[in-house]
Amino acid sequence: MAEIxxxxxxxxxxxxxxxxxxxxxxxxxANYFSLAASKYSKVNVVGVVGDDYKKKDIELLTSRNVxxxxxxxxxxxxxxxxxxxxxxxxxxxxxDTQLNVFQHFNPQIPDQYKNSGYVFLxxxxxxxxxxxxxxxxxxxLVGVDTMNFWIESKLDDLKKVLSKVDVLLINEGxxxxxxxxxNGIGAAKVxxxxxxxxxxxxxxxxxxxxxxxxxxxxxPAFPVEKVIDPTGAxxxxxxxxxxxxxxxxxxxxxxHLKQACVHGCxxxxxxxxxxxxxxxxxxxxxxxxxxxxxxxxxxxxR
Amino acid sequence: MAEIxxxxxxxxxxxxxxxxxxxxxxxxxANYFSLAASKYSKVNVVGVVGDDYKKKDIELLTSRNVxxxxxxxxxxxxxxxxxxxxxxxxxxxxxDTQLNVFQHFNPQIPDQYKNSGYVFLxxxxxxxxxxxxxxxxxxxLVGVDTMNFWIESKLDDLKKVLSKVDVLLINEGxxxxxxxxxNGIGAAKVxxxxxxxxxxxxxxxxxxxxxxxxxxxxxPAFPVEKVIDPTGAxxxxxxxxxxxxxxxxxxxxxxHLKQACVHGCxxxxxxxxxxxxxxxxxxxxxxxxxxxxxxxxxxxxR
Numbered sequence: 001m002a003e004i005x006x007x008x009x010x011x012x013x014x015x016x017x018x019x020x021x022x023x024x025x026x027x028x029x030a031n032y033f034s035l036a037a038s039k040y041s042k043v044n045v046v047g048v049v050g051d052d053y054k055k056k057d058i059e060l061l062t063s064r065n066v067x068x069x070x071x072x073x074x075x076x077x078x079x080x081x082x083x084x085x086x087x088x089x090x091x092x093x094x095x096d097t098q099l100n101v102f103q104h105f106n107p108q109i110p111d112q113y114k115n116s117g118y119v120f121l122x123x124x125x126x127x128x129x130x131x132x133x134x135x136x137x138x139x140x141l142v143g144v145d146t147m148n149f150w151i152e153s154k155l156d157d158l159k160k161v162l163s164k165v166d167v168l169l170i171n172e173g174x175x176x177x178x179x180x181x182x183n184g185i186g187a188a189k190v191x192x193x194x195x196x197x198x199x200x201x202x203x204x205x206x207x208x209x210x211x212x213x214x215x216x217x218x219x220p221a222f223p224v225e226k227v228i229d230p231t232g233a234x235x236x237x238x239x240x241x242x243x244x245x246x247x248x249x250x251x252x253x254x255x256h257l258k259q260a261c262v263h264g265c266x267x268x269x270x271x272x273x274x275x276x277x278x279x280x281x282x283x284x285x286x287x288x289x290x291x292x293x294x295x296x297x298x299x300x301x302r
Numbered sequence: 303m304a305e306i307x308x309x310x311x312x313x314x315x316x317x318x319x320x321x322x323x324x325x326x327x328x329x330x331x332a333n334y335f336s337l338a339a340s341k342y343s344k345v346n347v348v349g350v351v352g353d354d355y356k357k358k359d360i361e362l363l364t365s366r367n368v369x370x371x372x373x374x375x376x377x378x379x380x381x382x383x384x385x386x387x388x389x390x391x392x393x394x395x396x397x398d399t400q401l402n403v404f405q406h407f408n409p410q411i412p413d414q415y416k417n418s419g420y421v422f423l424x425x426x427x428x429x430x431x432x433x434x435x436x437x438x439x440x441x442x443l444v445g446v447d448t449m450n451f452w453i454e455s456k457l458d459d460l461k462k463v464l465s466k467v468d469v470l471l472i473n474e475g476x477x478x479x480x481x482x483x484x485n486g487i488g489a490a491k492v493x494x495x496x497x498x499x500x501x502x503x504x505x506x507x508x509x510x511x512x513x514x515x516x517x518x519x520x521x522p523a524f525p526v527e528k529v530i531d532p533t534g535a536x537x538x539x540x541x542x543x544x545x546x547x548x549x550x551x552x553x554x555x556x557x558h559l560k561q562a563c564v565h566g567c568x569x570x571x572x573x574x575x576x577x578x579x580x581x582x583x584x585x586x587x588x589x590x591x592x593x594x595x596x597x598x599x600x601x602x603x604r
Contacts, residue, residue, distance in 0.1 A: 087484040088484065089484065182389040182391065183391070183527070183528070183529060184507070185507075185526060185527050186527045186528060189527065205486070205487075206505065206508040207508075207522065209525070216600050217600060217601075217603065218522040218525060218600055218601065219521075219522065219603075220508070220509065220521065220522055223487040223518045223520060224485075224487060225485070225487050225491065226488060227485055259603055262603055296604075297517075298519060299520065299601060301519065301557075301561055301563075301564055302598075
């Protein structure tokens with residue numbers, strides 16, 4: 001079992017979906033990722049919060065096998081995102097983004113994090129992602145996420161990052177934007193030529209596409225009859241994916257990556273069932289195993 | 303092995319996709335369905351063509367285990383559809399529809415077709431679908447397809463048909479329109495309450511959802527790197543689905559329906575690889591078996 005380093009956003013979200021509205025939910029990619037990944041291995045978080053960040057939200061992580069030594073507190077307010085979903089739960093509509101202290105984020109990797117075997121660079125400025133890569137010591141596997149904002153504003157920096165990492169986890173819409181290809185199957189191949197040996201395209205309710213070494217692994221999401229809030233599903237997926245890989249800590253091969261995707265998929269199916277990180281907090285291994293067995297039925301025909 | 307009756311459109315299509323443009327392609331739901339289903343069982347077609355319909359297009363069916371005694375020829379022109387696809391291959395944009403003789407279609411089921419064990423009512427006026435149901439003798443399984451036009455213009459008639467059939471095969475967009483639910487998982491359940499014991503939601507490149515007796519079976523499409531023309535993929539799916547079921551001719555149970563969906567899915571993956579019905583014509587069992595084995599790899603993780 002190896003440790004996982006995640007560098008990403010930490011903040012509060014206000015979210016409206018067809019199921020309702022919630023203000024000031026604990027959010028940010030690093031929170032979703034950590035709560036998922038820490039079910040498997042120790043997680044080391046690097047991020048930044050303002051002095052308004054609640055103590056209980058820090059304690060939520062520390063009580064769950066997550067080290068927060070790398071969480072800087074700066075004077076000012078914490079990052080806040082306001083968004084909504086209309087019918088299409090695969091597409092978030094941003095209403096307001098207040099970067100606050102996040103605009104001064106300068107990721108510093110604490111010494112004790114530097115030999116984390118697994119590194120996930122969540123969706124932040126690719127220039128910062130590259131700075132992180134300069135500070136870690138030969139991780140076994142590095143994964144990266146990104147978003148349309150960076151594809152449009154810092155494509156060259158993003159391409160440098162892609163040339164240095166092992167796995168790209170990306171939404172289907174962003175895969176389209178980055179490759180110019182609508183078809184996720186064709187896009188995965190082109191993305192792989194940009195550097196990452198493995199590509200995971202996240203398709204929301206349609207599941208995921210994993211592509212590596214000319215092979216595809218594709219499955220739908222676990223069927224959820226009523227999606228309440230899809231925020232964080234992609235980061236939860238990444239958490240389950242890296243969690244599983246770090247726990248097994250085996251070779252970089254398709255069989256492990258397939259399992260990792262299934263773990264990510266199962267965890268993400270909980271995230272969408274309620275607002276914010278709530279569904280992840282008290283999720284047990286027993287729950288996860290039961291759902292994995294149900295999932296296996298849903299996709300099996302022999 | 304039982305015979306299959308299909309009632310649907312027969313016509314010529316002019317199609318533009320990002321890969322090119324083709325005029326006067328053989329098309330129509332009954333043609334796609336028959337070419338797929340006849341790989342498994344004898345297919346009986348009921349449809350209507352004009353006196354411009356080409357002899358070779360009839361011969362294509364008769365050379366392939368399809369009976370065309372139910373194909374009426376009326377004075378006038380054959381049904382023609384002109385459409386295009388832009389980026390999203392899941393959505394056809396209709397540019398022109400010339401119903402021609404199709405607007406006088408009054409399906410008459412020849413006596414020798416009346417005890418076909420399997421009946422597929424492709425996307426036609428629900429009033430005509432009901433007329434067909436009045437003419438057949440206790441088929442073992444009846445399936446139906448429909449489209450937004452009938453949902454908007456003849457909802458009451460469509461609901462009557464739904465209350466009489468065993469399986470509804472429908473596009474995801476149309477499932478949304480019929481239920482008011484965006485989520486295909488929730489929609490399947492609601493559709494089943496309208497009558498059909500089994501619901502198959504066709505999701506294009508994202509595959510399908512089968513729902514029956516409270517159970518889901520969900521898989522992605524076979525990965526095709528370059529989709530040339532998705533026209534007819536849904537009818538091909540239905541052809542593979544009914545073809546398999548009629549060949550096995552077993553009980554109406556989940557295990558058979560799961561296999562039927564996989565067969566539909568594999569056949570449809572060929573249809574999208576070229577314009578029109580071409581990819582189905584010379585497709586061999588050997589091809590199908592090889593692709594089914596490849597598909598099994600794509601979706602397996604144990």
